[in-house]
């Protein structure tokens with residue numbers, strides 16, 4: 001569960017497990033809306049609050065800005081919601097694009113957040129060892145069942161720190177030459193096999209960059225579009241990971257349209273615009 005604040009002036013939202021992180025982001029965001037009300041000259045700075053009639057003058061510019069941010073924050077701090085899940089925004093099912101380097105604290109925090117409500121978790125990944133380490137370390141308990149889909153031949157060869165025999169875990173090793181259609185079919189079949197009437201399904205999908213590298217954009221986009229609608233029909237919550245600096249911005253902008261929600265994950269905070 002995380003704390004959430006949604007801007008009333010624009011579509012910006014921030015989530016974090018740490019309330020102090022949310023406060024810091026909110027203050028900077030509010031300043032970006034109201035910076036025009038700050039006037040500065042050789043004697044310092046002066047601001048007028050857009051919400052009330054308070055004005056303030058400071059000789060030190062940094063101190064003045066900090067005061068303004070703190071003051072703005074007081075007007076909106078009651079709008080911070082606690083015990084929220086990011087997926088509440090999409091009624092807990094659908095697909096989310098997480099823009100973050102794949103092996104980063106931000107991406108791992110997102111993986112934990114989106115896996116924690118699940119009974120059945122599936123990961124499609126080229127880094128199976130790190131995914132099982134994360135599940136073992138960061139979750140209070142494993143999902144009832146986890147399946148890893150990977151093309152790694154010996155996915156857990158160097159995992160000696162976890163008792164994988166005891167974990168509710170299955171691995172399906174995919175042929176390196178698997179077609180994009182077969183990949184989709186395998187994923188749906190695994191979910192079908194594990195699903196029971198009330199089980200909550202989540203899918204963590206790491207290989208979007210690989211697909212964009214291997215196939216032309218149109219083929220990769222079509223695959224995501226078809227997969228998303230099939231997973232949505234199963235009421236799954238799917239979290240896709242993509243490093244934004246590894247793709248052209250124009251491609252990312254088009255790709256975003258295929259998802260119900262897209263967020264940036266950095267450290268312990270998630271944001272969306």
Ligand SMILES: [Zn+2]
Pocket residue numbers: 007008009010011012029033
């Ligand atoms: Zn805003």
Ligand SMILES: [Zn+2]
Pocket residue numbers: 049050051052053054071072075
């Ligand atoms: Zn005010």
